[in-house]
Amino acid sequence: MHVVVNAAMSVDGKLASHRREQLAISGPEDFDRVDRIRAAADGVIVGVGTVVADDPHLTLDVTDRRVQRQRHGRPGNPARVVADSTARTPLDARILDDEATTYLLVSEQTSEERRTKLADAGAEVIVVGDDRVDLAAGIDRLADEGIERLMIEGGGELIFSAFDAGLVDELSVFVGSQLIGGRDAPTLADGDGFTEEFPVLTLDDIEQLDDGVVLKYTVEA
């Protein structure tokens, strides 16, 4: 499995304001770039914090679906995936519509009743982990479903966990020109934070887009 993280942050490293409202940090050129990364992926994953905050759709625009067909011979959108230990995804969430397959990674903490409701609402429910979603195990299960390239879109809790588990191969981050501030605003990598053995990245490319820059890194093994 090849895992690519992509997100957009302010100059002070925030993904959103402390109110956790969705903000357009990216401009149109960067959103086009995001769409191309989605189009190249077999699956796009977010944490349930992002689902609750943003109600994202995580699909491609029609142009990119054509691009995907030419590139990979596979029609349609990449699969959508949510890391959702206690199955908090609302039953009317946009990611549960029928525009793509949606996998919900949940833990054993989720009741059979809740799993059934989510399955009835359109989700493919996969149980991985006792108290919390075990991301490495989840990725193995997604690989069994044919997902070979996974894009992680956020938020900061999920991105930290993916780095913590040593699962990330590439990181792209758009740095916009806003300053958001707020000690409780989500950042690119939240979680408990590293105190030793910090992940080491190699800067591969810098590109100016909209009013910001895209930084592209590979992650050292």
Ligand SMILES: NC(=O)C1=CN([C@@H]2O[C@H](COP(=O)(O)OP(=O)(O)OC[C@H]3O[C@@H](n4cnc5c(N)ncnc54)[C@H](O)[C@@H]3O)[C@@H](O)[C@H]2O)C=CC1
């Ligand atoms: N600017 C950007 O590119 C993006 C911004 N965002 C913003 O980020 C915020 C949401 O981020 P967060 O609150 O950090 O939530 P998140 O989206 O990272 O979800 C975290 C939640 O996922 C669940 N989870 C299950 N298994 C997990 C695991 N193994 N590791 C980590 N989490 C796991 C937990 O309930 C946890 O609270 C929103 O304000 C959203 O707008 C989200 C994505 C991209």
Ligand SMILES: Nc1nc(O)c(N)c(N[C@@H]2O[C@H](COP(=O)(O)O)[C@@H](O)[C@H]2O)n1
């Ligand atoms: N790359 C990027 N730039 C921003 O400025 C953003 N706010 C985000 N947010 C992510 O995109 C999701 C929304 O996706 P849909 O348009 O609904 O398909 C949102 O939930 C974040 O994951 N990303």
